[in-house]
Amino acid sequence: xxxxxxxxxxxxxxxxDKGVVSHVHxxxxxxxxxxxxxxxxxxxxxxxxxxxxxxxIGRDPIAVRVDDMRVALRRREAGFISIEPQAA
Numbered sequence: 001x002x003x004x005x006x007x008x009x010x011x012x013x014x015x016x017d018k019g020v021v022s023h024v025h026x027x028x029x030x031x032x033x034x035x036x037x038x039x040x041x042x043x044x045x046x047x048x049x050x051x052x053x054x055x056x057i058g059r060d061p062i063a064v065r066v067d068d069m070r071v072a073l074r075r076r077e078a079g080f081i082s083i084e085p086q087a088a
Contacts, residue, residue, distance in 0.1 A: 010064070011079035013051045019083030021047045021066075026080040034080065041073075042066040043081050 007022045024043050026035035043049075043066060052070065053063035060075045 007082040010081040011075040018050045023082040
């Protein structure tokens with residue numbers, strides 16, 4: 001699935017934001033391993049996501065509901081996940 005103009009990085013989402021994963025693409029030397037790990041955590045195309053919590057310092061890390069799972073990740077990692085925002 002191609003990334004649409006409505007897609008934005010999960011790293012820009014705030015607490016309470018909801019969306020659907022449209023694309024996962026990590027770059028760089030460690031990109032392949034990170035992309036595989038994100039996919040294994042459930043960040044696959046079509047998965048529903050909701051930002052549940054943001055850290056106090058720099059809003060990092062974030063806690064995200066991915067379908068029925070809860071996952072914590074750094075905003076840097078969340079930047080490799082594109083979501084199509086949905087109404088909260």
